[in-house]
Amino acid sequence: MKLNLRVWRQKNAGAEGAMATYEVDGVSPDMSFLEMLDTLNEDLILRGEDPVAFDHDCREGICGACSLVINGDAHGPERTTTCQLHMRSFRDGDTIDVEPWRASAFPVVKDLVVDRSAFDRIIRSGGYVSVPTGSAPEAHATPVPKADADFAFEHAECIGCGACVAACPNGSAMLFTSAKVNHLNVLPQGAPERETRVLDMVAQMDAEGFGGCTLTGECATACPKGIPLPSIAAMNKEWLRARRKVK
Amino acid sequence: MALAPSKDTATAKGAAAKGSASAKGTASVKGTASARPPSRTPSRGFWSSTIGKKTVMAVSGLIMLAYLVAHVAGNLKVFFGPEEFNGYAHWLRVMGAPVLHHEWGLWLARIVLLAAVGAHAVSAYQLSRRDIRARPTRYVHRRKGSSYATRTMRWGGIIVGLFIVWHVLDLTTGTVHPGFESGRPYQNVIDTFSTWYGNTIYIVAMLAVGLHVRHGFWSAAQTLGVGNARRERALRLLANVLALALTAGFIAVPVGVMTGVVN
Ligand code: HEM
Ligand code: SF4
Ligand code: FES
Numbered sequence: 244m245k246l247n248l249r250v251w252r253q254k255n256a257g258a259e260g261a262m263a264t265y266e267v268d269g270v271s272p273d274m275s276f277l278e279m280l281d282t283l284n285e286d287l288i289l290r291g292e293d294p295v296a297f298d299h300d301c302r303e304g305i306c307g308a309c310s311l312v313i314n315g316d317a318h319g320p321e322r323t324t325t326c327q328l329h330m331r332s333f334r335d336g337d338t339i340d341v342e343p344w345r346a347s348a349f350p351v352v353k354d355l356v357v358d359r360s361a362f363d364r365i366i367r368s369g370g371y372v373s374v375p376t377g378s379a380p381e382a383h384a385t386p387v388p389k390a391d392a393d394f395a396f397e398h399a400e401c402i403g404c405g406a407c408v409a410a411c412p413n414g415s416a417m418l419f420t421s422a423k424v425n426h427l428n429v430l431p432q433g434a435p436e437r438e439t440r441v442l443d444m445v446a447q448m449d450a451e452g453f454g455g456c457t458l459t460g461e462c463a464t465a466c467p468k469g470i471p472l473p474s475i476a477a478m479n480k481e482w483l484r485a486r487r488k489v490k
Numbered sequence: 491m492a493l494a495p496s497k498d499t500a501t502a503k504g505a506a507a508k509g510s511a512s513a514k515g516t517a518s519v520k521g522t523a524s525a526r527p528p529s530r531t532p533s534r535g536f537w538s539s540t541i542g543k544k545t546v547m548a549v550s551g552l553i554m555l556a557y558l559v560a561h562v563a564g565n566l567k568v569f570f571g572p573e574e575f576n577g578y579a580h581w582l583r584v585m586g587a588p589v590l591h592h593e594w595g596l597w598l599a600r601i602v603l604l605a606a607v608g609a610h611a612v613s614a615y616q617l618s619r620r621d622i623r624a625r626p627t628r629y630v631h632r633r634k635g636s637s638y639a640t641r642t643m644r645w646g647g648i649i650v651g652l653f654i655v656w657h658v659l660d661l662t663t664g665t666v667h668p669g670f671e672s673g674r675p676y677q678n679v680i681d682t683f684s685t686w687y688g689n690t691i692y693i694v695a696m697l698a699v700g701l702h703v704r705h706g707f708w709s710a711a712q713t714l715g716v717g718n719a720r721r722e723r724a725l726r727l728l729a730n731v732l733a734l735a736l737t738a739g740f741i742a743v744p745v746g747v748m749t750g751v752v753n
Contacts, residue, residue: 249630251630262630312629312631314631315629315631315632315633316633340630340631342629342630342631345625345627345628345629346624346625347623347624347625347626348529348624361528364528368532411625412621412625412640413620413621413622413624413625413640414621414624414625415540415621415624442534443532443534445539445540445541446532446533446534446539447528447532448540449532449533449538449539449540450528450529450530450531450532450533451528451529452528452529452530452623452624453624454540454620454621454622454623454624454625455540455541455543455544455617455620455621456540456544457617457621457639457640457643457709458639458705458708458709458712458713459638459639459640460639471719473712473717473718473719473722475712476711476712476713476715476716476717476718477715477718479541479544479545479712479713479714479715480714480715480716481715482539482541482715483541483545483714483715484715486536486542489534
């Protein structure tokens with residue numbers, strides 16, 4: 244396959260950026276989107292140009308490091324991560340636009356790499372459980388109802404990629420934060436911090452400069468892990484409950 | 491330390507549960523060295539929170555919505571002739587009597603509504619500004635329709651807000667209504683809907699109200715944490731029925747005047 248790429252190039256956080264056009268030849272439909280970018284970068288390096296910077300790590304859809312808005316869609320046209328998106332989703336001769344996540348809470352570091360440390364700070368503010376260390380507790384000592392376990396697991400799937408923020412017209416992090424809050428708040432292990440967790444994580448989310456939720460639903464459509472939109476309503480419920488309990 | 495709150499507990503769990511060895515130890519590397527500081531210090535306050543402001547918006551919106559349901563029911567009395575309609579307008583003034591003094595009930599309702607409109611407008615303004623600031627850069631490759639609901643809520647809200655001002659000046663105070671006679675609402679209504687601009691302003695505003703209620707009612711349910719996957723269909727249905735009933739009910743009056751059913 245031969246493709247026309249239009250890629251956002253930006254030297255550093257302070258520099259002006261612009262879309263640059265590249266032709267990539269010899270792309271196999273079995274390549275992942277990132278492998279296609281590797282091909283481009285090898286070419287750029289051979290020509291003595293600066294390769295395109297992009298985030299990646301596991302390349303198996305589980306770490307949340309990869310990003311990219313491809314033709315206007317976070318993680319591209321399929322419901323998966325960019326590393327798991329294959330070039331068979333495109334056609335020979337296609338022009339593909341590749342841009343970084345856009346949100347003021349996710350400033351561009353270079354090219355397609357954005358600073359997602361805001362998510363780390365949201366996690367740090369309450370995305371943990373306190374566990375007594377030392378002897379391991381008996382596994383069956385704390386029963387968890389099946390429905391709660393399923394609910395927790397559904398939300399534990401969030402990999403913190405930030406596609407929800409990138410897709411949201413308000414740059415809102417409500418879907419990510421709700422996934423983290425719901426995951427821990429429903430479990431007995433998360434009960435001791437149930438109220439402070441949701442209050443602190445929402446406070447941190449707001450402090451980071453993410454927008455509010457207008458329930459547009461773009462986040463849930465973009466999420467590679469299928470975190471559903473009602474998760475936000477579930478977090479709102481937890482927040483209102485915590486407001487009543489904590490004075 | 492007996493308790494070991496670990497930052498990685500939450501995120502590592504997701505990956506580990508799926509049977510992978512590569513838990514997310516990389517989380518903090520993601521942002522690279524130039525970690526951006528938060529734009530302000532976190533606050534647990536109600537009003538400083540986006541969820542708190544949304545709650546104010548939802549509650550004030552629902553108060554206005556309840557009023558609109560009562561209002562449309564009252565308006566439809568116009569089809570039963572001037573006596574019944576004017577009688578209803580008179581009752582609004584003696585509502586709550588003899589416990590309440592003349593017009594006290596009406597003023598109470600007006601104060602609650604004014605507070606609701608104010609709270610709603612202020613929270614909508616502050617949230618919208620925040621939302622626009624949170625996403626200052628557009629994508630070069632723009633998809634169609636992605637912010638349809640958000641934009642119609644903002645523009646629709648502004649249209650409805652301007653309409654409320656005009657509507658009060660037209661049919662309550664009569665300031666912009668030539669030949670207005672207080673105490674004769676039936677005649678005033680017929681006057682308004684005998685002008686092309688009266689009909690146009692009114693019908694456009696009622697379509698905006700319908701769209702606003704359609705997304706707003708369902709949104710309020712999500713904001714207040716009443717919505718969930720099981721109730722999704724019922725809530726959407728109720729939002730559509732409410733929006734349609736309000737719009738159709740309100741528009742029936744000018745259409746009635748235009749077609750001569752009401753005269
Ligand atoms: C003063 C005129 C009005 C303005 C400027 C306005 C503006 C807005 C905006 C911008 C939103 C959505 C913002 C967001 O989701 O972040 C909204 C939501 C809403 N509006 Fe209005 N609106 C007005 C009048 C009304 C009226 C008359 C009603 C009564 C039917 C109403 C009911 C609602 C409801 C129920 C919501 C949903 C609240 C939520 O999302 O939780 N609004 N309004
Ligand atoms: S909710 Fe989905 S889109 Fe958002 S960070 Fe988590 S996995 Fe990514
Ligand atoms: S590189 Fe790990 S999820 Fe894509």
